[in-house]
Amino acid sequence: MSARDAALVRLGEERAAALLPQPPDRPLDRASLLRVFAGLRDTGFLGSTLPPERGGMSHSAFGSLVEGVGGGLPFLSNHSVQRYLHASGSDGVCARWLPPLLAGRAIGLVAITEPHGGSQVADVRAEVRRTAEGLRLYGAKTWLVHATVAHVAVVLARGPDGAPVRVVVDLDGPGVRRAPMPTNGLRYLPFGSLEFDGCPVPDDAVLAGDGVAATKIGFAVARSLVGVQAVALAQRALTHTVYRLAGRTARGRPVTSSDVVRHRVGAMAGRVEAARLLCYEALAGVDDARPGCDALAAAAKVLGTDVARDVTTECVELCAGAGAAADSVPARCRDDAALLATADGTSLVNQTIWGGHVVRELLRERPDLRQGPEA
Ligand SMILES: Cc1cc2nc3c(=O)[nH]c(=O)nc-3n(C[C@H](O)[C@H](O)[C@H](O)COP(=O)(O)OP(=O)(O)OC[C@H]3O[C@@H](n4cnc5c(N)ncnc54)[C@H](O)[C@@H]3O)c2cc1C
Structure with a gap:
C-alpha cells in the first residue's frame, strides 16, 4: 500500500472514531446521520470516485478511505448515488441533487432489491407508468440502507416501454411510504423498505442507459x-x-x-x-x-x-x-x-x-x- 493510501486509511479511522454514534445500537435519525456525513465532507468520502474537481479520487484510494471508515462505521454508504448521477444524470437532476449530496446536506440511497428477491436483478417489478400528469413510479423495494432518512433515491424499475431504467426520486415528495427494518448487525444504520404509490418522476429524472x-x-x-x-x-x-x-x-x-x-x-x-x-x-x-x-x-x-x-x-x-x-x-x-x-x-x-x-x-x-x- 502506498504512503498516500495508508494515510487515507488512517484518516478514515480517525474520523470514524471521532464520529462514532453513541449509543451505537440504535438506527441514526436524519440529523445525526447528516452530522456524520458533514464530518466526513473534507475527506473526499462523499465525492468518492468522481473526478478530482468534484472532490473524488481513484477507486483504489477511495477503497483505502472506506477501509479506514469501515472499521468503526461499516457500510456507511451514501456515495453510490453521486457516482450514478454524475455518470448518467441529466443536467437538471445533477444540479438539483449533486451539490447537497457532495456537501453532506442530503442522504442518497440506491433501491434495487424487491420483496420477491434481490438476487435476480433483471426480474424487476417496480414500474414507471406514463400518465396524463407525467411519469409515476409504482412498486416496492426492501433492505435499503438509509431508507427511513434518505432524501433521494436512485430506483431500478421498468420504464413505460418495459425496458429497465433507473429513476431519481425525491423521497420527501408525495407517493412514498417508508418502513423501518430492524437488523441483527449494522444496528446504527437506518435500514428499511420503501413503497412507491404513484410517486412523480420528472422526465429528466430518468438516468441514461439500460437500468x-x-x-x-x-x-x-x-x-x-x-x-x-x-x-x-x-x-x-x-x-x-x-x-x-x-x-x-x-x-x-x-x-x-x-x-x-x-x-x-x-x-x-x-x-x-x-x-x-x-x-x-x-x-x-x-x-x-x-x-x-x-x-x-x-x-x-x-x-x-x-x-x-x-x-x-x-x-x-x-x-x-x-x-x-x-x-x-x-x-x-x-x-x-x-x-x-x-x-x-x-x-x-x-x-x-x-x-x-x-x-x-x-x-x-x-x-x-x-x-x-x-x-
Ligand atoms: C447489509 C445489507 C445492505 C443492503 N443494502 C441494500 C441497498 O442499499 N439497496 C438494495 O437495493 N438492496 C440492499 N440489500 C439487499 C441485498 O442486495 C439482497 O439482500 C441480496 O441481493 C439478496 O437478495 P434477497 O435477500 O432477496 O435473497 P434472495 O434473492 O431471495 O435469495 C435467497 C437465497 O437464494 C439463493 N440464491 C439466489 N440465486 C440462486 C441461484 N441461482 N441458485 C441457488 N441459490 C440461489 C441466495 O444465495 C440466498 O441464499 C442489502 C442487504 C444487506 C444484508
Whole structure:
C-alpha cells in the first residue's frame, strides 16, 4: 500500500472514531446521520470516485478511505448515488441533487432489491407508468440502507416501454411510504423498505442507459468496497483480540506468548491480508477498466466477507467471556460481517459469477485441452 493510501486509511479511522454514534445500537435519525456525513465532507468520502474537481479520487484510494471508515462505521454508504448521477444524470437532476449530496446536506440511497428477491436483478417489478400528469413510479423495494432518512433515491424499475431504467426520486415528495427494518448487525444504520404509490418522476429524472446493465456495472465498485469493509471489521476484531489476550495470563505468562495462540493469530492475519490484497487488486482493475474486473470484484467480496465472518467468530472465542459479552468488539464485528456477506449479492451469487468467469477464461485460453467425447 502506498504512503498516500495508508494515510487515507488512517484518516478514515480517525474520523470514524471521532464520529462514532453513541449509543451505537440504535438506527441514526436524519440529523445525526447528516452530522456524520458533514464530518466526513473534507475527506473526499462523499465525492468518492468522481473526478478530482468534484472532490473524488481513484477507486483504489477511495477503497483505502472506506477501509479506514469501515472499521468503526461499516457500510456507511451514501456515495453510490453521486457516482450514478454524475455518470448518467441529466443536467437538471445533477444540479438539483449533486451539490447537497457532495456537501453532506442530503442522504442518497440506491433501491434495487424487491420483496420477491434481490438476487435476480433483471426480474424487476417496480414500474414507471406514463400518465396524463407525467411519469409515476409504482412498486416496492426492501433492505435499503438509509431508507427511513434518505432524501433521494436512485430506483431500478421498468420504464413505460418495459425496458429497465433507473429513476431519481425525491423521497420527501408525495407517493412514498417508508418502513423501518430492524437488523441483527449494522444496528446504527437506518435500514428499511420503501413503497412507491404513484410517486412523480420528472422526465429528466430518468438516468441514461439500460437500468440493469448500469446496475451491474456499479456492482464492481460496490462489491470491492464491501470486501474492504469486511476486511476492516476482521482487522478490528483481530487487533482488539491481540491486545485483550496480551493482558490475560495463563501459567504465569501472557496468553499471547503461547505458540498455539500465535499460530491462530498468524493464520487469521494471513487470511485478512490476502483478502485485503484481492480487494485492492479488484479496485485497481476497476481503475484500469481491466476486462473481468467485475468478476474479480465478486471474488474479492466473497473472500473478504468469508474471512471476516471466520476471523470475527474466532476472535469472539479467543476473547472467551469478554468476547461473548453482548457489546464486545469482536461480537459486534461478527454481527456486522454477517450482514455484509449478503449486501450487494450473496456469497453464493458472487462466487458463481467468479466461477463462471474462471471457467469461461480457461476454456477460451486453451480450447484444445478440453477433454472427453463432447470436446
Ligand atoms: C447489509 C445489507 C445492505 C443492503 N443494502 C441494500 C441497498 O442499499 N439497496 C438494495 O437495493 N438492496 C440492499 N440489500 C439487499 C441485498 O442486495 C439482497 O439482500 C441480496 O441481493 C439478496 O437478495 P434477497 O435477500 O432477496 O435473497 P434472495 O434473492 O431471495 O435469495 C435467497 C437465497 O437464494 C439463493 N440464491 C439466489 N440465486 C440462486 C441461484 N441461482 N441458485 C441457488 N441459490 C440461489 C441466495 O444465495 C440466498 O441464499 C442489502 C442487504 C444487506 C444484508
